[in-house]
Amino acid sequence: MIIAIDGPSGTGKSTVAKEVARRLGFTFFDTGAMYRSFAWFIVQKKCDPANEVEVVKSLSDFHYRIQNHPLGERRYFVGEQEVTQAIREAPISHVASQVAIYPQVRKSMVKIQREFGKSADAVFEGRDMGSVVFPNAELKIFLTARLEIRGERRFQELLKKFPDLAESLDMEQVQKEIAKRDETDQNRAVSPLKQASDAILIDTSDLTVSQVVSKILHLSSEITNCYPRKRFLYGFIYWLVRGYFKVFFRLKIHGLHHYRRGSGIIAANHNSNLDPNVVSISCPEEVHFLAKESLFSIPLLGKLIRNLNSHPVFRGAGDTQTFKTILQLLQQGYKVILFPEGKRSFDGNLQPIERGLSFLVQKSKATIFPVYVQGTFEAWPRLKKFPKPFGKIILAFGSPIEWEEFEGLEKKEAEKEITEKMGRAWAALKKWVEDGAQGTTP
Numbered sequence: 001m002i003i004a005i006d007g008p009s010g011t012g013k014s015t016v017a018k019e020v021a022r023r024l025g026f027t028f029f030d031t032g033a034m035y036r037s038f039a040w041f042i043v044q045k046k047c048d049p050a051n052e053v054e055v056v057k058s059l060s061d062f063h064y065r066i067q068n069h070p071l072g073e074r075r076y077f078v079g080e081q082e083v084t085q086a087i088r089e090a091p092i093s094h095v096a097s098q099v100a101i102y103p104q105v106r107k108s109m110v111k112i113q114r115e116f117g118k119s120a121d122a123v124f125e126g127r128d129m130g131s132v133v134f135p136n137a138e139l140k141i142f143l144t145a146r147l148e149i150r151g152e153r154r155f156q157e158l159l160k161k162f163p164d165l166a167e168s169l170d171m172e173q174v175q176k177e178i179a180k181r182d183e184t185d186q187n188r189a190v191s192p193l194k195q196a197s198d199a200i201l202i203d204t205s206d207l208t209v210s211q212v213v214s215k216i217l218h219l220s221s222e223i224t225n226c227y228p229r230k231r232f233l234y235g236f237i238y239w240l241v242r243g244y245f246k247v248f249f250r251l252k253i254h255g256l257h258h259y260r261r262g263s264g265i266i267a268a269n270h271n272s273n274l275d276p277n278v279v280s281i282s283c284p285e286e287v288h289f290l291a292k293e294s295l296f297s298i299p300l301l302g303k304l305i306r307n308l309n310s311h312p313v314f315r316g317a318g319d320t321q322t323f324k325t326i327l328q329l330l331q332q333g334y335k336v337i338l339f340p341e342g343k344r345s346f347d348g349n350l351q352p353i354e355r356g357l358s359f360l361v362q363k364s365k366a367t368i369f370p371v372y373v374q375g376t377f378e379a380w381p382r383l384k385k386f387p388k389p390f391g392k393i394i395l396a397f398g399s400p401i402e403w404e405e406f407e408g409l410e411k412k413e414a415e416k417e418i419t420e421k422m423g424r425a426w427a428a429l430k431k432w433v434e435d436g437a438q439g440t441t442p
């Protein structure tokens with residue numbers, strides 16, 4: 001799936017596109033960085049950006065490489081030289097805009113972008129993603145904002161990136177440069193910056209980054225919810241275990257429309273040793289979970305559960321190591337199943353939520369997908385050695401809890417709010433299930 005995000009500079013495009021990609025577990029591709037890297041190359045070669053013939057000639061020596069760090073950080077290289085920082089400087093912005101008008105330059109860049117788009121689910125950010133490069137993108141967004149707001153944002157960004165330049169930076173000058181770049185980008189003959197006819201326009205002037213991200217995530221889950229293929233082993237066990245619960249426990253799964261692919265915490269109530277299995281095979285994509293470290297040293301089983309995305313929890317290492325593992329998984333765009341009550345219930349009732357959940361949400365900015373499971377306690381309660389052979393299990397996904405709801409709150413307050421909201425979500429799902437599981441889940 002491709003999400004194309006276009007718009008002029010200062011609309012928050014990069015920040016938004018990066019966050020959308022992270023939340024969906026997609027690759028992020030900043031095409032502006034590509035034009036900037038080429039501009040940097042031109043400047044290094046002392047080639048005149050106004051000389052089209054010279055610029056086009058340089059294309060054959062331009063070797064561009066992106067290094068993607070698993071935690072989301074990107075580094076850009078031209079040949080062996082890292083240019084990540086250098087391409088953000090103002091003179092490079094100007095040259096990038098200048099060389100981006102040449103048809104041969106665009107043709108070369110577009111070719112690489114399309115190649116890249118073939119191999120991955122990605123968020124592409126630029127000026128012509130929806131209109132030229134990916135006319136068939138599943139979701140096209142065009143971001144705008146008022147000029148003075150864009151100027152202010154760029155000014156703040158520059159101040160943050162280059163604090164040494166605080167004295168010489170001038171807001172009016174930054175605004176003028178943006179207006180000039182808009183004009184070049186909008187009026188060039190080839191692929192001018194313009195909204196594709198089927199792109200959705202979002203004016204970000206009075207919205208926070210989180211609000212824009214939420215809007216796009218919402219649109220993406222409305223348009224399509226396709227999940228990456230499961231690996232063979234995972235898929236095989238998934239269907240086997242799913243079949244078992246469907247046949248012997250008449251498993252019913254509700255509320256899947258609330259489910260979204262990519263990064264997030266699946267927060268389920270915990271009644272029984274059956275819960276990790278039931279919850280994981282109810283999710284339509286591969287999910288990750290934690291398991292006791294001792295299980296990993298059992299021959300064969302250890303290897304199998306590792307292959308099924310289990311991660312060891314080390315007793316004695318404290319919570320730090322466990323939290324670190326979960327945070328890394330979330331950063332890499334995975335779903336992690338957690339049982340925020342910490343331990344299995346003795347009576348099948350909901351228990352208090354531990355603080356770990358809110359800590360993780362605040363650190364990772366992850367979405368919580370509340371899940372309520374009913375019937376696993378009856379099937380295999382805590383004090384019984386073996387499960388019953390038959391039973392009835394119901395699992396319900398509730399409305400996602402977005403971390404943006406708690407953004408800006410003081411730490412303690414956020415902790416309280418997150419815990420309470422989670423508790424209310426479970427209570428509502430429990431009631432919905434007990435009332436006969438009719439209609440859509442809350």
Ligand code: DC
Nearest residue numbers: 009031032035096097100126127128
């Ligand atoms: O998004 P940005 O400011 O990093 O982009 C730098 C320049 O590259 C900008 O002036 C326009 C150009 N560009 C383009 O022409 N087409 C793209 N797809 C992306 C950027």
